[in-house]
Amino acid sequence: TQEEQTRAALRFPPGFAWGAATSAYQIEGAVGEDGRGASIWDTFTRTPGRILGGHHADVAIDHYHRYREDVAIMARLGLSAYRFSVSWPRIQPGGSGPVNSKGLDFYKRLTDELRRHDIDPWLTLYHWDLPQELEDAGGWPNRDTAYRFAEYAAAVHEALKDHVHTFSTVNEPWCAAFLGYASGEHAPGRREPENAIRGAHHLNLAHGLAVQAMNARRVGGCVNLYAITPATGAERDLDAARRIDGLQNRFFLDALLLGRYPEDVLADLGMDLGFIQPGDMKAIGAPIDVLLVNYYSRFTVSGEPGGRASAAAAPTDTASPWVGSEHVSFVNGGRPVTAMGWEIDEDGLVEILTRVAREYPPIPMVVSENGAAFDDALVDGRVHDRERQAYVEAHLAACRRAIDLGVPLQGYFAWSLMDNFEWAWGYGKRFGLVHVDFETQERLLKDSALWYAEIIRQNRRHEPTDS
Numbered sequence: 001t002q003e004e005q006t007r008a009a010l011r012f013p014p015g016f017a018w019g020a021a022t023s024a025y026q027i028e029g030a031v032g033e034d035g036r037g038a039s040i041w042d043t044f045t046r047t048p049g050r051i052l053g054g055h056h057a058d059v060a061i062d063h064y065h066r067y068r069e070d071v072a073i074m075a076r077l078g079l080s081a082y083r084f085s086v087s088w089p090r091i092q093p094g095g096s097g098p099v100n101s102k103g104l105d106f107y108k109r110l111t112d113e114l115r116r117h118d119i120d121p122w123l124t125l126y127h128w129d130l131p132q133e134l135e136d137a138g139g140w141p142n143r144d145t146a147y148r149f150a151e152y153a154a155a156v157h158e159a160l161k162d163h164v165h166t167f168s169t170v171n172e173p174w175c176a177a178f179l180g181y182a183s184g185e186h187a188p189g190r191r192e193p194e195n196a197i198r199g200a201h202h203l204n205l206a207h208g209l210a211v212q213a214m215n216a217r218r219v220g221g222c223v224n225l226y227a228i229t230p231a232t233g234a235e236r237d238l239d240a241a242r243r244i245d246g247l248q249n250r251f252f253l254d255a256l257l258l259g260r261y262p263e264d265v266l267a268d269l270g271m272d273l274g275f276i277q278p279g280d281m282k283a284i285g286a287p288i289d290v291l292l293v294n295y296y297s298r299f300t301v302s303g304e305p306g307g308r309a310s311a312a313a314a315p316t317d318t319a320s321p322w323v324g325s326e327h328v329s330f331v332n333g334g335r336p337v338t339a340m341g342w343e344i345d346e347d348g349l350v351e352i353l354t355r356v357a358r359e360y361p362p363i364p365m366v367v368s369e370n371g372a373a374f375d376d377a378l379v380d381g382r383v384h385d386r387e388r389q390a391y392v393e394a395h396l397a398a399c400r401r402a403i404d405l406g407v408p409l410q411g412y413f414a415w416s417l418m419d420n421f422e423w424a425w426g427y428g429k430r431f432g433l434v435h436v437d438f439e440t441q442e443r444l445l446k447d448s449a450l451w452y453a454e455i456i457r458q459n460r461r462h463e464p465t466d467s
């Protein structure tokens with residue numbers, strides 16, 4: 001039957017990590033508590049015109065106080081893994097120097113609670129909340145920030161290594177560099193193309209130095225990858241697709257997995273690359289144990305003027321994030337879209353996973369973020385988010401196909417566990433499996449969450465449990 005086929009398409013090998021993901025600034029709130037310092041997102045959300053609706057995340061979804069309830073929800077879903085990030089300014093309020101033990105204690109309480117429920121904590125060190133003091137000293141374009149990050153990483157690892165198996169470094173360096181320092185859509189909102197490239201290099205360097213400084217049992221790097229198609233077979237479109245693939249995908253994959261930058265991308269930039277110092281690439285290519293892949297969509301790319309300057313609509317006034325390839329434009333690929341306007345293309349996930357497996361040295365992978373915003377309606381205490389369920393189902397089936405094709409894929413993390421602060425879009429876009437009332441902070445499992453729990457239950461049924 002149809003149902004048996006669907007089940008077979010979603011049956012995964014034992015030990016597959018069933019996860020969901022969040023990030024600190026998007027959920028924690030409590031920005032002034034227990035000695036936390038200011039981050040660039042505290043500043044950015046206070047800058048007029050930067051966030052839709054003027055929203056900030058001082059309270060967010062109050063996870064800092066409600067983490068017990070939130071872990072109970074994860075247990076209800078049957079998650080075997082949870083990916084979260086640590087707020088750097090909670091650990092080092094000014095980005096350097098001695099650690100703030102009250103800040104660390106929160107993550108000890110959180111990871112203790114996770115382990116009590118047999119949920120494996122996947123810790124991300126940096127999900128974009130740079131301590132403001134480090135930005136005042138130049139931010140990511142300043143090489144010094146990479147050294148500060150390695151110190152921070154070592155301190156977090158030392159304090160939490162008995163609580164956490166898998167440490168990952170920088171979430172989506174592409175976003176941190178190009179949305180933060182070129183387009184200005186994200187904090188710190190600078191529009192300085194050359195500094196975005198310096199920032200990208202220093203984020204990669206921060207990753208490599210942190211890998212070395214932590215010497216963790218299991219360490220990963222995270223990239224956000226897109227499937228990319230040229231709009232037509234015309235030479236200009238093929239060149240455009242090569243450029244976007246270069247900046248979005250290969251600049252980071254080649255760095256982390258091969259310890260070099262793609263020659264064609266460096267040539268397109270046409271800038272003085274003196275900030276890449278001897279030894280940097282070796283540090284950046286330090287061996288990792290797992291690659292975390294965030295996947296959302298496919299870009300269709302054109303070399304003709306007239307398309308959109310960005311792949312997706314930005315909520316605020318922004319410049320191009322595509323440094324050195326600003327002429328490239330994005331066209332409609334004709335697929336259905338989410339509430340973000342992002343095209344839904346699960347085949348693209350198979351494409352990028354098999355590509356990494358084929359073109360790079362062998363590396364275990366997880367899909368560390370995948371999900372969608374839709375205009376959810378809360379009716380009589382239920383959210384019938386059929387579209388989100390269909391999105392996750394299609395992408396999970398794509399993961400299964402990738403495994404059949406030989407990809408060493410070890411887990412899937414839905415983005416996101418709960419509705420939260422969606423960066424420049426404020427609270428206007430909901431990605432959660434769990435609905436959150438932003439006034440009362442009440443949590444409610446959407447239909448997609450109930451469905452995901454059932455898929456997890458079927459898959460984990462035969463797994464041995466410790467208890």
Ligand code: GBH
Binds near residue numbers: 175183294312314422
């Ligand atoms: C993730 O990034 C984040 O890790 C997560 O925090 C966030 O909540 C989630 O996505 C949902 O947005 O039009 O050319 O400027 C997703 C990566 C990168 C997707 C930028 C949108 C727009 C490209 N995002 N992209 S462009």
